Amino acid sequence: MNNERWTTELEQLKDIIAQTELVETVKWGAPVYTIDGKNVIGIGGFKNYFTIWFYNGVFLADPKKVLVNANEGVTKALRQWRFTSVAELDEKLILAYLKEAIANERAGKAIKAESKSKNFEIPEILQFALAEKKLTEAFLKFTPGKQYEFVEHINDAKQEKTKLSRIEKILPMIADGVGLNDKYRKN
Structure with a gap:
């Protein structure tokens, strides 16, 4: 992660997120926001962009088509919303996505991880x-x-x-x- 480069931008995202009921924690060295102990979103900076990732973003309506699957074929539920400047932060729109993500989490919408461990062969x-x-x-x-x-x-x-x-x-x-x-x- 490249959070140092995006300090101001990430602080602005945090200010928007603070308007919700999400609770900030730190997991895997990055800010992660939870509701009822469940991961809802995370934020972080990378080389060319900073992002909000939605742990169950696949369930979001995404009317503005801003979400991307960062690792096609591998990531099933996680979706990212990438930004390259503060000017791209539309507070109303971000809050709408956050509220939907919270509602989805409360409704129990999630993709259950497949157990790869059931059928495997010891090399x-x-x-x-x-x-x-x-x-x-x-x-x-x-x-x-x-x-x-x-x-x-x-x-x-x-x-x-x-x-x-x-x-x-x-x-x-x-x-x-x-x-x-x-x-x-x-x-």
């Missing part, structure tokens, strides 16, 4: 590394979701040496019962 290289009985037992104690995270971490590596390096790093975690992303999860 041979990881099976070989888990050949020791204690490691296999430790791995099987993880939930399918956590098992999948390890598998995905290995499969995402393009080169064999990277896969081996990643396996070296995760084997002690598996032995200790520590999931790949546990440090990011709330207890």
Whole structure:
């Protein structure tokens, strides 16, 4: 994120958002606004624009066609509204979109994440590394979701040496019962 470049612009967005009932928090190093503990929007600056992202923006009517899918084919619900200057900030229009996003959140409109962890195959290289009985037992104690995270971490590596390096790093975690992303999860 490039929030320093857009300090003034982001402050103006915050002033508009403050007119709503959204509660500001910081998640993943960026301002995120919630209602009833659920993420509704976030704001941030990037190299060429600053943005409001709507976590369930796919459900917004978007009459002015200002929303974009930042990662077509990957992002299902998230939509961004990009700006390049303060002059583009139409307070009335932004508030209308914010109010609709809040109403949608309260109505429970959301795309449920698909569980990728249900059907996956453990790659041979990881099976070989888990050949020791204690490691296999430790791995099987993880939930399918956590098992999948390890598998995905290995499969995402393009080169064999990277896969081996990643396996070296995760084997002690598996032995200790520590999931790949546990440090990011709330207890």
